[in-house]
Amino acid sequence: MYRILLVEDNEMNRDMLSRRLKRKGYEITLAVDGGEGVEKAIAEKPDLILMDMSLPVLDGWAATQQLKQKEETKSIPIIALTAHAMAGDYQKAIEAGCDDYDTKPVEISRLLGKIETLLS
Amino acid sequence: MNDIQSNKNDNQINSCVIANLRHDLRTPINAILGYSEMLLEDFSEIDNLQDKNVIKELKSIQLRGKEILSIINQLLNQNNFHNSQENLEKNLTILKQVTSPLITVIIDNCQILKVNMGDNDFMEDIERIYQSSISLKSFVLNLEKLNFLTIPENLDNYTDVPIDDFIKTRYPKSLDNNKxxxxxxxxxxxxxxxxxxxxxxxxxxxxxxxxxxxxxxxxxxxxxxxxxxxxxxxxxxxxxxxxxxxxxxxxxxxxxxxxxxxxxxxxxxxxxxxxxxxxxxxxxxxxxxxxxxxxxxxxxxxxxxxxxxxxxxxxxxxxxxxGREMQLNFLPDKPLKINNWEIASFFKPARQVAGDFYDTFTLPSHNLVLVLADVCDKGVGAALFMGLFRSLIRIFSQQQTLNGNNTEILSTYKPLETGWISSDIDTNIIHFNALQSVSLTNNYVADNHGDLGMFATMFVGILNPETGLLTYINGGHESLIVTDSQGNTKHKLNSTGPAVGMMPDITFNFKQIFLEPEDILFGNTDGVTDARSISREFFHQKRLNAILQQPFNSAQILVNTIKDQVLEHIGTADQFDDITMLAIRREKVD
CATH class of the missing domain: 3.40.50.2300 (Response regulator)
Known part of the structure; x- marks a missing residue:
């Protein structure tokens, strides 16, 4: 079973996305801010990370950069999630080291497609 | 040039506002769409769902949610080159008008769902959709707040600030008033x-x-x-x-x-x-x-x-x-140290600021000035006058020198009852000059502030520390008492004139005594005798006298003894008046 780390500060989004992914057979670990996200990524080595970009403590951009610089975590694929959905976000996410990008509200089938692609 | 600059700023501010707005609007929509979709998935697995209406309501929620999302995407588009302030405001008005009824439909759908579903596992998710649609609605209804927006100086500080906080930092006041x-x-x-x-x-x-x-x-x-x-x-x-x-x-x-x-x-x-x-x-x-x-x-x-x-x-x-801090600063910060004399004091205002005060200071001639006063009334007004009385006495007592021949002056003005008891003309003149501060203060206050009717009962004594000679005016204050080492009353320093500041040009009589070794001069304000217990009993002059009649070999111990008894008497009751005490003892020199 694949393990996904979901880094998201909004309680409802966390609840929703984690439940839906669990239903699709993924094992989910949760983190509520960028700092915790980095810690859990290092400790638990998930197969993939879903990273909200506007996070307290350490934002998603910075957390991604840290993870991509570390030897032990740099190969973990990261999908950036953002509700801003502005022009330039995609470019910014890729530059920060994200492997893919999706907007919130999440369209679950599209996101699942991206997850599967990165995990295969 | 200015126009171009301001257009550019307009666009910058608007694109940052728009980014935050989209974020804040999409967060509740996220929940509405996500949870309703999840519920639909759940229900599709249940074959014989009793109530087809539930599916209908959920689909309606989905539909409205998506509609709102697409309206937001259209109206709040960062790439729109017409993002002027005016356009943004117009778009926000449209956004509010178009989305409000849609959100209301979602809220209604939720309410129907809540009634139909009763208590089951899905209730919690429906509640979340409901809460999210309520917060979306209140957010949309508040969009008008954005009409206040103008350009902040440093835009970079605002790139990731939620729109509500953003508006608050820009317009804290206008928002509060409209609340x-x-x-x-x-x-x-x-x-x-x-x-x-x-x-x-x-x-x-x-x-x-x-x-x-x-x-x-x-x-x-x-x-x-x-x-x-x-x-x-x-x-x-x-x-x-x-x-x-x-x-x-x-x-x-x-x-x-x-x-x-x-x-x-x-x-x-x-x-x-x-x-x-x-x-x-x-x-x-x-x-x-x-x-x-x-x-x-x-x-x-x-x-x-x-x-x-x-x-x-x-x-x-x-x-x-x-005010209290400052007023305490008006009082001597520590007892004056004079060879062969011990000075002790106690001061406790009834409110934060007081009308009572005491003062001890030395004149250039090394004579000592002792002041104990109670400005009428309490609180801030009394406190202001306390500051005035204190300063005037300090200044006038050090500056006043009567013109004329000393012997003539001393034969014209004499202490009541005893006349000049000291043959030291210089000291007598110094004391007499210093005591002029009382009538000068009286005239100043009565002339300049007479309409306020403020006055102070005041004892001012000038003491020669070498000989123990004390020349004093008691302007309407409680009697001070001089006791010997056995607690016998040697002198009662009764009032020699009216309170200070009541009317101008009053003559203040004065008196002279000697303080001998082991004598204690003690004075208090009426806050001591009028202190009331919880059962509203006064501390009373009798009880004070009883303490004063005991033998004391220290001014400090005397003051502490009275203080302890008065405070114990008051207990948990409210302190009604300021409490002030001043005591000075001439030590025995072997």
Missing amino acids: EITGHILAVDDNENNRDLLSSQLTKEGYTVSNAINGRQALEMIAQKDYDLILLDLLMPEIDGYQVLETLKKDEKKKHIPVIMISALDEMENIIRCIEIGAEDYLPKPFNKTLLRARIGASLEKKILRDREVEYLKKLNLELDK
């Missing part, structure tokens, strides 16, 4: 239908509502959070409404929260009991919407006013505390 009465209400009722009815009604009115299902839970929730209002059902199992109210009103930190009791009309007697112990109002069951709105509005308004008052009082007290 309607909203508040966080805790509804406590063991009956689920009542709870739902209350929450939906109150949420519609724009309040935030939390629910407690029994008294125990209510108390736990109140302990953790400050609510603006509590709706409390009277009859509940275990801990009932009466007990919750009683506990709450005993809690210093929580007792200000208004409580409205909910009850059936036949419980009127109990309701009266509740109002007696501090409930604000009551609501009869079944609920009448208009009554509910009116009583809650009134209670919250009162609470807001009260909160403001508390806030204001806090500020005022802070100011008074500052």
